């Protein structure tokens with residue numbers, strides 16, 4: 616039985632090595648809240664809020680997450696007897712959504728739980744794989760620059776390549792990339808930048824043999840996604856549309872997608888991620904692990920999650936060095952020839968570097984039971 620006696624919120628900011636652009640928003644300085652839980656024996660668990668500074672990807676922000684954590688979620692868990700991380704869903708149930716704030720505690724409890732059992736997080740989640748395949752995302756820029764980036768990521772050995780598209784920049788860049796890399800495992804993420812009126816444009820993408828198109832239409836529109844999937848051959852993958860396992864059930868039932876991207880932050884944590892994974896497994900819908908330009912803490916969590924069997928497509932889990940000069944975990948996360956080993960050490964399996972956190976910290980808030 617674990618009991619949380621203290622929670623420390625480390626609010627940090629780190630400049631990305633280079634700015635990241637998508638159709639709906641960009642990131643230059645990445646703010647994060649790192650959540651450190653301490654139990655009755657002084658053991659710690661770590662989680663991360665992956666919300667951004669502004670609500671461009673989902674409605675949450677770092678500031679809304681801080682408020683919910685400090686004023687509601689942390690008081691709810693302090694001194695509670697917790698036998699298993701799955702109990703958190705019941706504890707959080709009086710409060711709607713705010714999944715990224717909830718997921719930061721969920722992740723830290725899973726880490727702590729696994730450490731207390733002396734097993735890896737991968738093992739605690741039921742993961743079997745000992746290594747996972749790594750994909751990479753190329754942000755929006757000029758075609759020339761994107762091609763150069765792809766070239767260097769190909770040399771590094773990444774297994775799946777994702778480019779960001781929008782109606783302003785789609786067919787032209789995909790055509791260009793396909794000219795240079797005819798057999799590259801390539802996909803496109805539209806972050807909801809199209810509507811059903813663009814069906815002809817999206818149908819044109821069928822000729823490029825993309826692995827999938829991610830979230831072409833609005834986050835709340837699984838009906839139009841089903842209509843679009845009827846009209847195009849490229850498999851649709853849903854990201855923003857899938858917030859709960861019930862969303863996944865409806866999307867599968869309607870035929871709105873053939874693949875689902877799972878991000879623990881978006882769905883409220885690892886427990887819900889696992890439920891979505893299991894449902895998709897039953898329905899033969901492959902899943903892969905999405906990314907949020909996150910620190911090594913969520914990256915380590917993502918690696919453990921992606922060790923589950925139905926994560927059969929390489930995720931957006933790239934090396935720490937893609938975004939960071941210095942990551943907050945040691946050793947740094949490193950994909951070698953596109954492969955990352957799954958840590959077998961207890962919990963997340965990485966050391967959290969307090970010197971890097973201190974260096975980048977904006978504030979530290981300690982809440983005691």
Ligand SMILES: O=C(O)CCC(=O)c1ccccc1C(=O)O
Nearest residue numbers: 672752806905906907908909931
């Ligand atoms: O490399 C990464 O961490 C993720 C890249 C990415 O595509 C992304 C980054 C920020 C917000 C949303 C998304 C997305 O998957 O839509």
Ligand SMILES: [Mg+2]
Nearest residue numbers: 804829830854
């Ligand atoms: Mg996406």
